[in-house]
Amino acid sequence: MTKPLQGEINIPGDKSISHRAVMIGAISEGTTEVTNFLQGADCLSTISCFQKMGIEIENTPEKITIHGKGLHGLKAPTEILDCGNSGTTTRLISGILSGQAFSSTLTGDASIQKRPMLRIMKPLREMGANIRSIKDNNCAPLEINGSILQGISYQSPIASAQVKSAILLAGLYANGTTSVTEPYVSRNHSEIMLSHFGAKLEIKDTTVTIHPNPVLTGQKVEVPGDISSAAYFIAAGLLVPGSKLLLKNVGINPTRDGILRIAKEMGGNIEILNERTACGEPVADLVVSNSTLHGITIGGEIIPTLIDEIPIIAIMAAFAEGTTIIKDAAELKVKESDRIAVMVDNLTAMGCDIEGTDDGMIIHGGKPLHGATIETKKDHRIAMSFAIADLMTEGTTTLLDKDCVDISFPTFYQTLEDLQK
Numbered sequence: 337m338t339k340p341l342q343g344e345i346n347i348p349g350d351k352s353i354s355h356r357a358v359m360i361g362a363i364s365e366g367t368t369e370v371t372n373f374l375q376g377a378d379c380l381s382t383i384s385c386f387q388k389m390g391i392e393i394e395n396t397p398e399k400i401t402i403h404g405k406g407l408h409g410l411k412a413p414t415e416i417l418d419c420g421n422s423g424t425t426t427r428l429i430s431g432i433l434s435g436q437a438f439s440s441t442l443t444g445d446a447s448i449q450k451r452p453m454l455r456i457m458k459p460l461r462e463m464g465a466n467i468r469s470i471k472d473n474n475c476a477p478l479e480i481n482g483s484i485l486q487g488i489s490y491q492s493p494i495a496s497a498q499v500k501s502a503i504l505l506a507g508l509y510a511n512g513t514t515s516v517t518e519p520y521v522s523r524n525h526s527e528i529m530l531s532h533f534g535a536k537l538e539i540k541d542t543t544v545t546i547h548p549n550p551v552l553t554g555q556k557v558e559v560p561g562d563i564s565s566a567a568y569f570i571a572a573g574l575l576v577p578g579s580k581l582l583l584k585n586v587g588i589n590p591t592r593d594g595i596l597r598i599a600k601e602m603g604g605n606i607e608i609l610n611e612r613t614a615c616g617e618p619v620a621d622l623v624v625s626n627s628t629l630h631g632i633t634i635g636g637e638i639i640p641t642l643i644d645e646i647p648i649i650a651i652m653a654a655f656a657e658g659t660t661i662i663k664d665a666a667e668l669k670v671k672e673s674d675r676i677a678v679m680v681d682n683l684t685a686m687g688c689d690i691e692g693t694d695d696g697m698i699i700h701g702g703k704p705l706h707g708a709t710i711e712t713k714k715d716h717r718i719a720m721s722f723a724i725a726d727l728m729t730e731g732t733t734t735l736l737d738k739d740c741v742d743i744s745f746p747t748f749y750q751t752l753e754d755l756q757k
């Protein structure tokens with residue numbers, strides 16, 4: 337067991353918002369300056385894809401500057417576009433590429449080449465896109481021959497911001513308006529940022545409509561800290577006896593703040609201070625204090641608002657008294673790893689009483705856990721979740737491929753170590 341965690345953390349920039357700033361900046365007229373950009377491998381993949389399409393992007397520690405060329409200013413890439421480990425890059429860029437006057441090929445690492453792409457290929461094809469899976473397995477590599485697109489009204493079977501955003505971005509290039517309806521509202525960063533750059537959107541309940549061919553103009557973007565990265569320190573502050581942490585500048589967009597609602601429902605003491613907005617995104621500072629947690633049931637419309645936090649919520653549940661049931665989260669199986677199987681296997685290795693279900697997991701918490709060798713499957717969120725579990729267990733934990741945290745939080749281990757000094 338570790339000593340109390342005390343101190344203040346500046347949470348690195350939001351991954352979803354950083355991707356969108358580069359993409360929308362690249363297809364806007366003029367200069368976009370982005371501060372607190374996430375220098376994680378995923379967002380660097382997005383930068384590199386747009387550089388290969390002729391967009392000049394300067395990346396300095398203070399800010400990134402994107403010299404946008406307007407909706408029709410991208411050039412045909414002369415190389416394959418490598419999206420690395422990033423599902424957001426692959427799916428959102430596919431929407432933009434579908435409406436270009438050129439052909440392109442997208443690929444990524446072994447994990448990306450296994451992730452489902454039919455979910456975007458289907459609606460994009462309905463719009464007239466010419467997009468195919470080169471290996472004919474509905475995964476990347478994808479070949480996209482740009483074509484004339486038509487607006488559609490799409491009823492998405494899943495609450496996925498990547499699907500919604502791919503369609504909205506393609507909708508910029510379509511003839512007529514494009515609408516997407518989701519079963520529940522997923523993260524709305526594309527809608528907020530597109531509006532900030534001058535696009536015309538209407539939002540009603542779970543439907544977003546976008547009007548084509550806007551003049552998008554370069555902007556200044558201040559990226560809030562990523563609540564998905566803050567989540568590990570929210571859990572650490574709540575779990576480790578005697579801890580109190582100040583997490584500064586955290587995005588608390590209601591389509592992302594499920595972790596705060598769930599942590600409070602489990603008995604967590606979290607104060608929300610200095611609420612403000614940055615480029616339309618709600619932001620605050622959080623004070624997290626050690627608390628006694630209890631198990632709860634998590635499912636339904638809150639799931640999309642905390643989908644990336646379920647691995648760390650499962651760790652919180654393992655140390656909470658009583659049973660936690662996580663349901664309606666089958667999407668976990670198609671993330672960077674199968675996060676249901678990987679959480680069940682690794683928590684079981686630590687001695688936790690946990691079972692996987694078709695759409696989630698059931699965790700009987702409160703038993704002391706021990707160290708174990710953790711198969712991260714090179715999934716950044718699994719590595720960070722078990723680094724936090726390690727603070728609460730007796731014995732040694734070894735994280736395999738622990739450097740995968742570079743995807744979304746390159747300074748994660750250093751930040752954790754600094755709090756223990």
Ligand code: S3P
Nearest residue numbers: 352424495496497498499643644
């Ligand atoms: C993201 C949306 C979510 C999330 C991912 C980032 C985004 O995926 O899991 O890490 O930036 O739009 P889905 O839209 O597939 O649920």
